[in-house]
Amino acid sequence: MRKRIRKILVTGGAGFIGSAFVRLLAKTYAPAKLSLVVVDKLTYAGDLTRLEEAKGRYKFYKADISNKSQIQSIFKRERPVAVVNFAAESHVDRSICDSAVFVKTNVAGTDMLLRVSREYSVVKFIQVSTDEVYGEIANGSFDEDSPFNPSSPYSASKAAADLLINSYIRTYSFPAIIVRPSNNYGPWQYPEKLIPLAILKVLRKEKIPVYGRGQNIREWLYVDDCVKGILAILESGRVGSVYNIGSDEERRNIDIVMLILKEMHASNNLIEFVKDRPGHDLRYRLNSDKIRQQLHWMPEVKPEEGIRYTVRWCLAHKDWLMRKWSNIAWLYRKNVL
Numbered sequence: 121m122r123k124r125i126r127k128i129l130v131t132g133g134a135g136f137i138g139s140a141f142v143r144l145l146a147k148t149y150a151p152a153k154l155s156l157v158v159v160d161k162l163t164y165a166g167d168l169t170r171l172e173e174a175k176g177r178y179k180f181y182k183a184d185i186s187n188k189s190q191i192q193s194i195f196k197r198e199r200p201v202a203v204v205n206f207a208a209e210s211h212v213d214r215s216i217c218d219s220a221v222f223v224k225t226n227v228a229g230t231d232m233l234l235r236v237s238r239e240y241s242v243v244k245f246i247q248v249s250t251d252e253v254y255g256e257i258a259n260g261s262f263d264e265d266s267p268f269n270p271s272s273p274y275s276a277s278k279a280a281a282d283l284l285i286n287s288y289i290r291t292y293s294f295p296a297i298i299v300r301p302s303n304n305y306g307p308w309q310y311p312e313k314l315i316p317l318a319i320l321k322v323l324r325k326e327k328i329p330v331y332g333r334g335q336n337i338r339e340w341l342y343v344d345d346c347v348k349g350i351l352a353i354l355e356s357g358r359v360g361s362v363y364n365i366g367s368d369e370e371r372r373n374i375d376i377v378m379l380i381l382k383e384m385h386a387s388n389n390l391i392e393f394v395k396d397r398p399g400h401d402l403r404y405r406l407n408s409d410k411i412r413q414q415l416h417w418m419p420e421v422k423p424e425e426g427i428r429y430t431v432r433w434c435l436a437h438k439d440w441l442m443r444k445w446s447n448i449a450w451l452y453r454k455n456v457l
């Protein structure tokens with residue numbers, strides 16, 4: 121880490137990707153080199169258990185990024201040098217049911233962080249965006265200059281935040297960088313998402329719901345690879361720019377589910393095709409040449425290997441997974457998700 125970056129504030133650090141980032145920072149840097157401040161509202165998706173490995177290495181504030189007085193008082197006390205914003209409402213299906221909290225957290229929350237970060241002169245602000253801002257693509261891939269075409273209220277709210285950041289870069293020469301990762305998976309993912317949901321369903325000997333005929337294609341990125349990319353960008357990325365982070369590993373949802381079934385020695389009969397999600401993008405694909413060429417980042421984990429690790433992790437953390445499931449099972453029963 122450059123000498124100047126001595127204290128980092130990570131928002132959404134109790135979430136799936138944010139916690140992997142905090143664990144990586146805690147492992148990579150000695151406490152004397154780097155202090156870590158984690159801010160998280162602890163919504164249904166946040167859980168400090170994910171940070172047990174980094175216990176004692178970070179200071180925690182339970183706060184809402186859209187709340188001015190909470191965020192200002194944290195910045196006043198901590199004076200972070202850099203900010204990495206993972207905090208978001210992140211589940212597409214929930215955004216289709218109700219977009220209000222997505223706009224509040226993902227747009228107004230990012231705006232609040234930008235305003236306060238500028239007031240306190242942070243030297244780097246990393247916004248964790250998503251490949252979904254580009255929308256779907258039938259052939260080829262999106263590079264960082266491709267236009268936005270978001271399909272869901274979730275991806276529209278993330279695109280709005282990216283536009284705000286661009287305006288800060290242009291208007292105030294604000295030192296922000298936007299990162300757009302593809303679909304992440306791995307340990308500690310909330311079981312609303314395809315991979316942990318499928319594993320949990322096999323464990324429960326229940327049908328695995330697969331949208332449409334499972335033909336949607338995603339670029340699957342193991343979470344540890346993703347956070348290594350974000351760290352490389354924090355350390356050496358060029359301010360004012362955008363970096364895609366993709367694995368180049370495209371798989372159809374049905375292929376991913378089949379891999380899980382094979383890994384868990386379960387029958388394909390557990391697959392149940394269900395009514396497709398409205399506005400479901402068929403294929404996402406990033407061109408990630410920029411991060412590979414400029415920062416020499418490369419993904420290390422192939423989906424086959426990553427799924428194996430994730431299945432093993434889920435088997436070792438069955439209780440955590442089942443506890444999360446007990447919070448959301450009623451949403452599935454009522455067809456809310």
Ligand SMILES: NC(=O)c1ccc[n+]([C@@H]2O[C@H](COP(=O)([O-])OP(=O)(O)OC[C@H]3O[C@@H](n4cnc5c(N)ncnc54)[C@H](O)[C@@H]3O)[C@@H](O)[C@H]2O)c1
Nearest residue numbers: 132134135136137161162163165166184185207208210304
């Ligand atoms: N999961 C993916 O595949 C993926 C892919 C690309 C980009 N992203 C982006 O990466 C980021 C992290 O995603 P994730 O999968 O870890 O999400 P997550 O839902 O697991 O974590 C989000 C975290 O943000 C916290 N949070 C929510 N609202 C908040 C608020 N108002 N104030 C403070 N904290 C709040 C939650 O408590 C949770 O801990 C998000 O910005 C998401 O858009 C995710």
